[in-house]
Amino acid sequence: MGGWVAAVSERGSGVLNATEAVRMFQALAPKKGAVVRDNPEVVGIRKGPEGGVVVETSTGEEFSGAKCVVTVGAWTSKLVKSVAGVDLPIQPLHTMVLYWRIKPGRERELTAEAGFPTFSSYCAPHFVYSTPSLERPGMIKINYHGGPPCDPDSRELVSGGGNVVERVARWIDEFMPGRVETAGGPADRLPCMYSMTPDEDFVIDFLGGEFGEDVVIGAGFSGHGFKMGPAVGSILAEMAMDGEARTAAEAGVELGHFRINRFDGNPMGNAKDL
């Protein structure tokens, strides 16, 4: 591929260990008074008899509260449709985490310590991204952004959809020649899901309808929500407790950007401005 590539470098960027980060939040939450309940599946949300919200789980347990925050990732459209009849344009996509083996002798140069960056390559025809070699020594995560639409409750876990894995291999051979083993494919592949909106912007809003401001939705993080977790979490908490996200508004964050009604009569939402 001839021609030139424009690049933007952000020196303050970094890489998070997602599993450790989630573990940390789960350990800190009880210290702030939260009760963490792993595994119950929420199957229903209804208005309480005297106001507030009742959450029903698949084991028959029920929880009552003044407010409810729904953050169920790729299951959001299904759950919201079943409890409120509302169609949210949040499409689950089946994607893959691909780990590739680094060629012997090149392991150190692809680590963060050696200065290897987190990068996204928007070069047509595919969007490929990577983080430095970190959680699995001797391997590097190089993935494609996106994937085929799926049903979160019944998906084909092995394939990445079409020939995307082969296309990532070709991209590696072209842009990182001699550093990563691509013959034979990735050393490991883990199935995962995106919850994609048409404009790839988040949905942060009150559910409305009969639930008014008692149910808050945080969803549609479109493959780039993890790093925003603490900020989005505090916005959702303020919306639930105070009816507005005052801290974010005072900091100049334009939350109108994330409203559900941006899709009313406008299927592409914010993408119309691109």
Ligand SMILES: Cc1cc2nc3c(=O)[nH]c(=O)nc-3n(C[C@H](O)[C@H](O)[C@H](O)COP(=O)(O)OP(=O)(O)OC[C@H]3O[C@@H](n4cnc5c(N)ncnc54)[C@H](O)[C@@H]3O)c2cc1C
């Ligand atoms: C391969 C891949 C790479 C990514 N890379 C990045 C990245 O580099 N940077 C970044 O910022 N973000 C990244 N993301 C995106 C990031 O992971 C998501 O934006 C983030 O996890 C979304 O958080 P969430 O809480 O909305 O959903 P999730 O993390 O999906 O959590 C939703 C949870 O709700 C649970 N749930 C679902 N239904 C129910 C129910 N009925 N009852 C109870 N619980 C339920 C699920 O089991 C799940 O635990 C990536 C995502 C993928 C898949």
